[in-house]
Amino acid sequence: MTRVVGAGSVRCGERRGPCAGGMSGFRGLGLAAWLAEQAQQLGIGRPTPVQAACIPPILQGRDCMGCAKTGSGKTAAFVLPVLQKLSEDPYGIFCLVLTPTRELAYQIAEQFRVLGKPLGLKDCIIVGGMDMVAQALELSRKPHVVIATPGRLADHLRSSRTFSLRKIKFLVLDEADRLLEQGCTDFTKDLEVILGAVPATRQTLLFSATLTDTLNELKSLAMNKPFFWESQAEVRTVDELVQRYLLVPERVKDAYLVHLIQTFQDEHEDWSIIIFTSTCKNCQILNMMLKKFNFPSVALHSMMKQKQRFAALAKFKSSVFKILIATDVAARGLDIPTVQVVINHNTPGLPKIYIHRVGRTARAGRHGLAITLVTQYDIHLVHAIEEQIKTKLQEFSVEERAVLGILTQVNVARRECEIKLEATDFDEKKEINKRKQMILEGKDPDLEAKRKAELAKIKKKNKQFRERVQQTLQEKKQLQLKRKLQKKARRQQRQSAKEEK
Numbered sequence: 001m002t003r004v005v006g007a008g009s010v011r012c013g014e015r016r017g018p019c020a021g022g023m024s025g026f027r028g029l030g031l032a033a034w035l036a037e038q039a040q041q042l043g044i045g046r047p048t049p050v051q052a053a054c055i056p057p058i059l060q061g062r063d064c065m066g067c068a069k070t071g072s073g074k075t076a077a078f079v080l081p082v083l084q085k086l087s088e089d090p091y092g093i094f095c096l097v098l099t100p101t102r103e104l105a106y107q108i109a110e111q112f113r114v115l116g117k118p119l120g121l122k123d124c125i126i127v128g129g130m131d132m133v134a135q136a137l138e139l140s141r142k143p144h145v146v147i148a149t150p151g152r153l154a155d156h157l158r159s160s161r162t163f164s165l166r167k168i169k170f171l172v173l174d175e176a177d178r179l180l181e182q183g184c185t186d187f188t189k190d191l192e193v194i195l196g197a198v199p200a201t202r203q204t205l206l207f208s209a210t211l212t213d214t215l216n217e218l219k220s221l222a223m224n225k226p227f228f229w230e231s232q233a234e235v236r237t238v239d240e241l242v243q244r245y246l247l248v249p250e251r252v253k254d255a256y257l258v259h260l261i262q263t264f265q266d267e268h269e270d271w272s273i274i275i276f277t278s279t280c281k282n283c284q285i286l287n288m289m290l291k292k293f294n295f296p297s298v299a300l301h302s303m304m305k306q307k308q309r310f311a312a313l314a315k316f317k318s319s320v321f322k323i324l325i326a327t328d329v330a331a332r333g334l335d336i337p338t339v340q341v342v343i344n345h346n347t348p349g350l351p352k353i354y355i356h357r358v359g360r361t362a363r364a365g366r367h368g369l370a371i372t373l374v375t376q377y378d379i380h381l382v383h384a385i386e387e388q389i390k391t392k393l394q395e396f397s398v399e400e401r402a403v404l405g406i407l408t409q410v411n412v413a414r415r416e417c418e419i420k421l422e423a424t425d426f427d428e429k430k431e432i433n434k435r436k437q438m439i440l441e442g443k444d445p446d447l448e449a450k451r452k453a454e455l456a457k458i459k460k461k462n463k464q465f466r467e468r469v470q471q472t473l474q475e476k477k478q479l480q481l482k483r484k485l486q487k488k489a490r491r492q493q494r495q496s497a498k499e500e501k
């Protein structure tokens with residue numbers, strides 16, 4: 001059974017479970033008429049399974065952990081019941097939502113704002129890269145809902161007494177597993193500060209498409225026996241997503257990328273693509289290179305100024321640019337319905353990063369395509385991904401001759417872009433950003449640099465020692481072999497002399 005709902009269609013059936021019908025669907029879950037009506041106006045007419053399962057227990061006052069596939073409506077699963085509770089007893093600050101990226105914070109705030117419009121909802125976004133004084137002022141005005149990234153909110157808690165989180169009713173952790181894991185951005189210290197500032201009696205709501213990986217740590221956050229809901233499907237990606245891989249030698253990767261984009265551009269009128277890459281530098285270089293080929297692309301990575309990041313995303317969302325080249329800062333949560341294709345320029349090292357990246361397409365019942373470029377060194381990563389998502393990736397076929405035809409041109413273009421970037425202060429900026437981060441983490445950058453240099457020295461010495469040992473062993477082995485051969489030769493000589501006699 002397929003039903004068209006608003007902007008996209010949500011398939012109700014095996015994968016997403018039964019859906020209640022019409023506006024009564026949300027009403028039947030216990031939501032007020034005004035809220036169900038407001039959701040309906042946004043195309044959120046029938047609850048998705050995660051909404052149908054989680055909204056009633058949240059309304060009953062229970063902690064909740066919801067694990068459902070990407071694009072299945074987890075945001076509304078917490079926004080709607082929070083708004084209902086807020087309407088019954090409005091005060092500020094009522095709800096705190098934590099999320100790992102700044103862009104995601106703005107997206108969640110928008111859902112709150114639109115669904116909560118009849119309430120005259122006041123929200124406040126607290127993320128890094130924006131003016132701290134203005135944020136402090138907003139916080140002091142007691143907004144109903146605060147949506148924050150942990151680092152900046154913890155900074156406010158450490159430095160300001162103009163607001164309090166002591167009375168919040170709801171603490172929501174969106175992309176909860178990311179907030180708890182110790183990845184390149186480690187939120188644990190900031191979370192400690194935040195958890196120390198919120199009341200123990202709060203209701204805690206945790207959502208993600210990959211919650212099960214950090215389940216035990218998360219359970220300790222939701223204290224009063226949380227209601228746990230997980231989508232039953234074995235396959236962890238959505239049915240509407242076509243998943244392919246393309247085995248390519250490392251040095252011709254970019255030619256394949258250019259060929260894929262060109263083909264897609266030629267064959268489709270209304271299109272948009274997200275390309276994920278591993279580093280900020282590569283993101284920048286790819287963007288420069290694609291522009292050389294006149295592709296309408298824009299970059300998004302953490303070394304860009306926040307205003308540039310927002311502008312890039314806004315232009316991509318409004319289709320001014322059809323290609324977004326991003327690092328994993330855009331891998332989670334972003335909801336851009338027009339994205340039809342995700343290309344992984346590098347194979348993600350972790351299956352869950354793959355799940356979130358490819359989940360930027362095929363959302364809310366729409367169809368999508370994900371192509372992962374795989375080099376000979378990444379085959380084991382593809383196997384790990386396939387094992388986790390319980391799906392075999394099929395090979396994507398490409399006309400190799402066409403790729404060879406542009407190979408030199410693409411490689412020359414890339415080299416030119418690399419040289420151009422080297423002439424800028426990009427690497428220097430990276431170094432400055434690193435130092436800033438260390439200072440924020442309470443470390444002394446100079447001391448750390450000294451420590452790092454010493455560690456590198458020790459490592460180098462150890463390596464040299466290992467190499468010397470290896471060389472000596474090798475020489476010894478060779479000497480032994482030489483002697484053996486000489487002995488053998490002498491023996492043969494003696495033998496043939498005997499035979500001659």
Ligand SMILES: Nc1ncnc2c1ncn2[C@@H]1O[C@H](COP(=O)(O)OP(=O)(O)OP(=O)(O)O)[C@@H](O)[C@H]1O
Nearest residue numbers: 044046047048070071072073074075209333335364
């Ligand atoms: N009941 C519904 N009916 C139709 N569309 C819906 C419904 N609920 C949410 N949506 C739409 O589905 C899209 C995806 O929702 P959302 O961003 O909440 O997904 P998600 O599960 O949080 O995904 P991710 O794991 O990638 O963060 C949004 O555009 C949202 O408006």
